[in-house]
Amino acid sequence: ENDAGYAFFNKVMENKLQREDLIEKEIRAAITENDTSKIYLEYQPQVDLKSNKITGFEALARMRTKKLGFVSPMEFIDVAEKKQLIVPLGNFILTQASEFIRDLTDKGFKDIKVAVNVSGIQLLRYDFTDTIMKIISDTGIEPSSLELEITESVLLGNYNMINEKLKNLRNHQIEIALDDFGTGYSSFARLIELNIDTLKIDRYFINNISIKDSGDIITGDIISMAHKLGLKVVAEGVEVPEQKNYLMGHHCDRMQGYLFSKPLSKEKALKMLFNQNK
Ligand code: C2E
Ligand code: CA
Ligand code: CA
Ligand code: CA
16 A cells, blocks of 8 residues: 555656656757747736726747647746756747747837746846846837736745845836735835835735625725825736726726736737737
8 A cells, every 4th residue: 555655656756756857958949049939928008997908918938849848837847946047038938028029019009018037046046137128128129118027935945135236227227026926025114215116906806806705995096095005006807897997996907817818929019019009
């Protein structure tokens, strides 16, 4: 019995490690071959709640290979962090996003912002700001069209150092959004001195709107307190009209979610912009 249990456990572990190795190899290959068919970005619109117009996009990483099929970003970002590939992968992603911004500008969409998720490991690198500024100048984009999404977990234990870095990035006109707000340990007291521009309210709170009364109360309070601190507010995971109505009623600035659009290929994202400006 026990032996069989062990054998089974070992087999599961072996499969998991083999899959991680394979994902690692594919990430390496994508980066070294500059292969944007393996790892590429999709762009989910962010919409101004007053005008109902697209103000920007969140870039979301995608991985698809012949051997593995579709691999979720949760899984391959995790492997990249574990295998010390998140810095080169992050640069590959930042470069693709900047090239998309270049494309938008060339086509006349100058005020559209693109938000890129950055991992704490990237942000902790001493040369992070220099690397970003190099990508920005290589692609010839305005730093103000780039927004970085960070999560509160990176602040744990590194608060002062990270906050200095955020200040420096903002001095370079790069905007900072705090992602998944409400799921971690950040308090409003902390937010007062944190160098960010935007708060993204986690999907969890949006989900609770019109399902649980508590979700309603909390979400409205987060929006008004964020505004008092001079922050813009984005609601994530907006799926149904009731949520949108609630958010409009509470003066939330922007929304993002399946109600308006799923993440799109860059071609489709561009098409959507052209259509709204017709
Ligand atoms: P996230 O940054 O919180 O991204 C939002 C996730 O919610 C995305 O999942 C998006 O597709 C999904 N989503 C958008 N609208 C809706 C909606 O209305 N309903 C529901 N249920 N979901 C919605 P995705 O693309 O699978 O990404 C998952 C996570 O992977 C991201 O969460 C982020 O933490 C990470 N990730 C994705 N791309 C990158 C990247 O380029 N770099 C890093 N470091 N992490 C990334
Ligand atoms: Ca995000
Ligand atoms: Ca989020
Ligand atoms: Ca999330």
